[in-house]
Amino acid sequence: xxxxxxxxxxxxxxxxxxxxxxxxxxxxxxxxxxxxxxxxxxxxxxxxxxxxxxxxxxxxxxxxxxxxxxxxxxxxxxxxxxxxxxxxxxxxxxxxxxxxxxxxxxxxxxxxxxxxxxxxxxxxxxxxxxxxxxxxxxxxxxxxxxxxxxxxxxxxxxxxxxxxxxxxxxxxxxxxxxxxxxxxxxxxxxxxxxxxxxxxxxxxxxxxxxxxxxxxxxxxxxxxxxxxxxxxxxxxxxxxxxxxxxxxxxxxxxxxxxxxxxxxxxxxxxxxxxxxxxxxxxxxxxxxxxxxxxxxxxxxxxxxxxxxxxxxxxxxxxxxxxxxxxxxxxxxxxxxxxxxxxxxxxxxxxxxxxxxxxxxxxxxxxxxx
Numbered sequence: 001x002x003x004x005x006x007x008x009x010x011x012x013x014x015x016x017x018x019x020x021x022x023x024x025x026x027x028x029x030x031x032x033x034x035x036x037x038x039x040x041x042x043x044x045x046x047x048x049x050x051x052x053x054x055x056x057x058x059x060x061x062x063x064x065x066x067x068x069x070x071x072x073x074x075x076x077x078x079x080x081x082x083x084x085x086x087x088x089x090x091x092x093x094x095x096x097x098x099x100x101x102x103x104x105x106x107x108x109x110x111x112x113x114x115x116x117x118x119x120x121x122x123x124x125x126x127x128x129x130x131x132x133x134x135x136x137x138x139x140x141x142x143x144x145x146x147x148x149x150x151x152x153x154x155x156x157x158x159x160x161x162x163x164x165x166x167x168x169x170x171x172x173x174x175x176x177x178x179x180x181x182x183x184x185x186x187x188x189x190x191x192x193x194x195x196x197x198x199x200x201x202x203x204x205x206x207x208x209x210x211x212x213x214x215x216x217x218x219x220x221x222x223x224x225x226x227x228x229x230x231x232x233x234x235x236x237x238x239x240x241x242x243x244x245x246x247x248x249x250x251x252x253x254x255x256x257x258x259x260x261x262x263x264x265x266x267x268x269x270x271x272x273x274x275x276x277x278x279x280x281x282x283x284x285x286x287x288x289x290x291x292x293x294x295x296x297x298x299x300x301x302x303x304x305x306x307x308x309x310x311x312x313x314x315x316x317x318x319x320x321x322x323x324x325x326x327x328x329x330x331x332x333x334x335x336x337x338x339x340x341x342x343x344x345x346x347x348x349x350x351x352x353x354x355x356x357x358x359x360x361x362x363x364x365x366x367x368x369x
Contacts, residue, residue, distance in 0.1 A: 084295075084302075133186075
């Protein structure tokens with residue numbers, strides 16, 4: 001699912017540059033709403049960081065320590081994130097995304113993961129980095145969220161759903177113009193997506209063995225199909241309003257939690273389905289894309305836009321109405337961005353992940369999430 005999420009985002013941003021139509025008109029809603037892959041990333045984060053805690057709690061085993069949790073999040077997120085910022089400044093890409101803030105303001109707010117709090121730094125340096133602020137802020141509050149969730153899973157989930165909904169409704173009522181995206185696209189506006197991931201992990205840990213029983217497992221693909229159907233309905237409904245103001249955000253004010261529901265149905269339906277059905281997601285290409293997904297996400301827009309600026313592939317004038325260039329560029333952009341992400345993942349990220357945590361992070365004995 002992580003591989004699919006990054007493919008959606010990659011297709012969306014490359015389509016924004018090339019304007020290449022989808023292979024069939026009825027599929028056009030996919031590239032134009034591919035930004036929804038970010039929601040899937042948030043859902044998956046909620047799932048994967050919660051599952052080890054729930055599993056340990058149900059088994060009566062020691063839960064992952066917060067020291068290990070912090071180290072795994074730090075070593076996975078921060079070094080690659082900082083490297084991408086250095087690259088953006090080194091090649092001049094960050095200058096193109098300046099929105100009124102001074103360089104020192106951009107750097108400090110990004111290093112503190114609070115750059116989404118101000119309009120001038122929200123999309124600066126590299127536009128895709130806003131999601132890292134949301135992710136890291138959720139990691140920081142997760143110990144408190146888990147304390148509540150471990151005692152009242154259903155009640156905590158409902159509270160997170162309510163907070164996110166109230167936050168988005170307030171944003172729509174007070175600030176429908178320029179400020180609404182700034183509010184809706186910050187952490188409070190996504191708490192319901194994280195909550196759906198957490199609750200899905202709780203369901204799988206608690207009832208997964210029953211759902212995978214021989215008499216139930218063959219029916220579980222229907223849940224996954226229902227999730228895909230709901231997701232398509234939501235995306236098509238959004239796509240049909242693409243000429244309206246704030247069309248990417250306004251339809252989500254009341255429906256964002258439904259995306260989490262769709263993701264949960266797909267995840268649980270696939271996890272508990274027969275092995276043959278699971279191959280639709282658990283296959284080598286998608287596993288590879290999942291492995292490199294973080295660096296593919298960090299660099300894909302930067303690389304894709306730099307290709308156009310450096311006339312790769314060559315073009316004359318406005319290439320958006322040159323069908324041949326659109327196709328060549330799209331294919332090449334996919335190849336180059338994936339290759340670059342694999343290069344950084346295997347030569348930079350993966351070696352770092354093998355580093356043992358410093359003594360500072362060994363707060364107690366336990367298993368790493």
